[in-house]
Amino acid sequence: MKETGRWTQLWLAYDSRRDMGNGVYFAQVFFDGFDIMDHRIQNAWAELAEGLERMLGISPVNSKEAPADGGFIVRRQEGIKAEGYGIIQEDGILTLSAADENGVLYGVFHILRQIALEEPLEGVHITCHPDNPLRMLNHWDNMDGSIERGYSGRSFFFENGEILVDERTRDYARFAASVGINGVVLNNVNVKDQATWLITDRYFDKVSEIARIFEGYGIRLFLSLNYAAPLELGGPDSADPLDKAVISWWKEKFTEVFARIPNLGGFLVKADSEGRPGPFTYGRTQADGANMLADLVKPYGGIIIWRCFVYNCTQDWRDRKTDRARAGYDNFIKMDGDYHDNVILQIKNGPMDFQIREAVSPLLGGLMRTNQMLEVQAAQEYTGQQIDLCYLIPLFKEVLDFKTYCKPELDTVADVVSGRTFGNKLCGMAAVSNTGNDANWTGNDLAAANFYGFGRLAFSTSLTAEEIASEWVGMTYSNDETVKQTIVRLLMGSRETYEKYTSPLGIGWMVTPNTHYGPSVDGYEYSRWGTYHRADHLGLGVDRTDTGTGYVRQYHEPNASRYNSVEKCPEELLLFFHHLPYTYRLKSGKTLIQHIYDSHFEGVREVEEMIRVWESLKGKIPEDSYALVRERFERQLYNAREWRDQVNSYFYRKSGIADEKNREIF
């Protein structure tokens, strides 16, 4: 990967490529119906020019007239869906049609991708538009420069309470736009310290500078809002959403904010969660809080994205009735239909917190009269922290493909969050970003596949995880089939491998408290976080059935019955829904305890195998990337062994049941 200055260009490195007959179209490039002075069109042109120059060694020429034979036409064409595009090659002419400038940007990146992948443009005839209206990245960057759950260095947006704007800001926007991202939340949802001041004069200049850069790449800027801002910024001594003084303070504040940052998209709010203030503090509902803000930003075209991560984080571990998994649904379902139309509820993929395996949140499709957005986490908080390889697109796909049964058809999560199910206009997907100021942006070079993949998947939810992986490898490393197949194979197996050596069968957690890397089987067992495995000398698992916490009832049928039944429950989620004895027989014929032992030994063996596979790439990919990833694999192997030995020892010491294969357990 080429480095520009001190950072790489990821999948936009534009290394030299075979032409495949693609260069021929760009001797004459004609813009038809688009203002070539528009910021986005200029960026599209600049990207095209650089890509062609670097990949094919040719310079495109802007023509004042439509080329008669042989050329590239970018044409405005009404009727194409918003942000969509068509690409047609016929009669020596390549035509990109779009109804708006975002469509042009995405179409150009599509063409560049085909060139990078050495696919001929000849005879191309496609139309494409994004499945999700909103495709967002949420940054958990703090203004001191740290990143909550960041594993790729420090923030490239903030340092020491100041906002950074430089070439890196632009490169980030290019990468995001190239995979179809159209919204970015700049700052951590846990809004603390100086970040509360982002909506004041102290920071307006720099924020609007970033907003303008983003706008040039079709990205709307959003900010995370401190719900208690009135109290902290010298407003009324309250944040009660029904208090007139509070409303009028916010009204004035938004007038000021949108005057200074007119292209601001709106705000993301985490309220009443993990110690953050919210409407509950004032005896109001979540809808009261969200609607008040939404009404006030509506005149400016703003939206309020309201997180549903609301649960009791001071639970008593002795209490087996309270179930954190229930909390999101319980807190939000009652008000379904009460949210105003520029409010979106943002719902994490699972009801717990981004574990390697958990059930899909029953709020998705449970809400039927509310804008909803799926939140996934590209940052590998619980999934290896960009040390361990964990390609997350298969996980995201599983969630999107999940049938909610909220309607007879068009009922998958992908249908729901894209608006196909209920006709919402404001909806989509958001990922917690895995980027930082490391030279390679994502800590582990291979973790960039999650950045790339999230964008591609949010744009086209029907792409397979494998297709996305293959694209990413081709653009990032090489179109050599051996290289491509090797890395795709590594990526595709990585999530299951990670699952094997960590917590079994959907139970989750068992992770070192606070850091969330490495094993601690009881680390969260006696805590206040609602995250328990309930293991004793006879068995483990959380009983979320009808006769347990009742969580299963939050699903539509037949999901509810399926999860409720130990026989019908998908085995990978068995311990998420059921408390079972170690001697329970799985479909494989193995006992539960033997499955735990076997899968943990397997997981480590698979990491060893991954290392051997990676080593086969030596000399075939750039040495620095080879070495960096090789070193991460070494740490992954150490981590996997710790997990294997701690989990196996824990359950052996607790159950007293020996491994049938008599392997080393401590």
Add this chain to the structure above:
Amino acid sequence: MKETGRWTQLWLAYDSRRDMGNGVYFAQVFFDGFDIMDHRIQNAWAELAEGLERMLGISPVNSKEAPADGGFIVRRQEGIKAEGYGIIQEDGILTLSAADENGVLYGVFHILRQIALEEPLEGVHITCHPDNPLRMLNHWDNMDGSIERGYSGRSFFFENGEILVDERTRDYARFAASVGINGVVLNNVNVKDQATWLITDRYFDKVSEIARIFEGYGIRLFLSLNYAAPLELGGPDSADPLDKAVISWWKEKFTEVFARIPNLGGFLVKADSEGRPGPFTYGRTQADGANMLADLVKPYGGIIIWRCFVYNCTQDWRDRKTDRARAGYDNFIKMDGDYHDNVILQIKNGPMDFQIREAVSPLLGGLMRTNQMLEVQAAQEYTGQQIDLCYLIPLFKEVLDFKTYCKPELDTVADVVSGRTFGNKLCGMAAVSNTGNDANWTGNDLAAANFYGFGRLAFSTSLTAEEIASEWVGMTYSNDETVKQTIVRLLMGSRETYEKYTSPLGIGWMVTPNTHYGPSVDGYEYSRWGTYHRADHLGLGVDRTDTGTGYVRQYHEPNASRYNSVEKCPEELLLFFHHLPYTYRLKSGKTLIQHIYDSHFEGVREVEEMIRVWESLKGKIPEDSYALVRERFERQLYNAREWRDQVNSYFYRKSGIADEKNREIF
């Protein structure tokens, strides 16, 4: 307790007292053989004047001639042991004799104590001298103002990289001197960041100012030294103790240091421990490192106190042969006799780390030709963090009274560290200080008893814990018998109560990693720290016998055999030395598991009882102190219940053995 400015005066509050015929002596005070301009004599006089004024409402008068009838004579008398004093009252005259100024200070504080305790001086005839040559407090204060393992606010010595010198410095010295402390280490043994620069011109002025204040109260100032200082302060690129360039750098450094701080006592060094650099880095012995520094400070009367807390802190939990408990002995015993005579090895009371119960370190009395000093911890790192009440003097006493069998007689730890056993001149006791800048100095008002008690015990090792407690209550609160008995009873029972609800029978740990407050039974079980309980479904405990790790062999006989035998081993240390089944019968007839259940239920009941007892004091002691301690007890009760329920649930879930009394276990 009276507050001066923003902090209390602890046991020197000098509230009004009944006279008991004591005031009469001070109408004429005559100094015979002491220079009244000496700093220590001036301080003794000031203390006497303030104490008499405040307690008895009288002003002592300095007389130029010996009083004939009725008066107080302070007389220099050779032959009295260093720092000792005699007090005789006969023929209307009260005489304080001492050979040195420290003796005068201590004698004056003795007299003030008797007045505060409302004990008549009439007929008094005592001589007294400190049992330990060195009686030190070690502060783990960092230069940023934080205190490692501090539970009483921030440092009153440092803030933001600067040294603080104010009235609080003086008050601290007064308190320390009043209980006989004669040495203070100012900064954390983990010398980091700016603290390395304490031995440079950047800080000399302030350090010497503190040294002068301390000197006025008979206290020598010590600093913790960064063994790697040459590398960090621009000296040679090495800290090899045999490297000539290194030696000559240190030589020059000490010339500079002692020129600027001539009364500096020397240095405390933590080397080759928990990531700190040391001689091992250069293939040298601990003796090489300590002796090199000692030789260089010797011309200035300086000493080197070298900590023995050296162990492998990256142990593999799977490894059952390596035993952290062995490390101190294994690392230091071979070089017994090699340390130069101004080196003192400072040895923690137990071989692990300040647990509520552990065996006495076999290095104490194991070393027979080396100056040694006992280190205890007044800061309640593992013993309740000054939230939970834990009067530690009974624990310190146990250690002092421990028979090492290193000689046929005079073989207790108290004998060894006082120099009685082997005739050492440099030896004694050090405590990690529990003070901070909280108004009450020690977080919990009652934790001041550990500050007071450590000093008194280090001075007079034959005092009982109860005598010390009684003195402290009388001076701090009241001589009312009900108050005194009530608080003494609370203090005296507190350590056993704490032990009951935390880790059982000497096994230790089971504590939340890093913070060290609250339970986490497996928190250190799979860690690198060498701190394991090895519980499985059948039993728990660490086998340190002959056939286990062999640790028992580090003791002289008959201790070795006693600990090696499960029948003879003191039961409170049973799991420290033996791995035993849950069904093992204790002398009480109870099984081990039933003992765990019972003691944990008992512990919580005792805390509830402590609260009732404390509540009986309402109205009898100052309301602010009553309320502050009451609130701490509330937190202690919460903590005790967490410990009870987590420990009981953990062992019930693991063993599957029910509580005989069928109480609630989760």
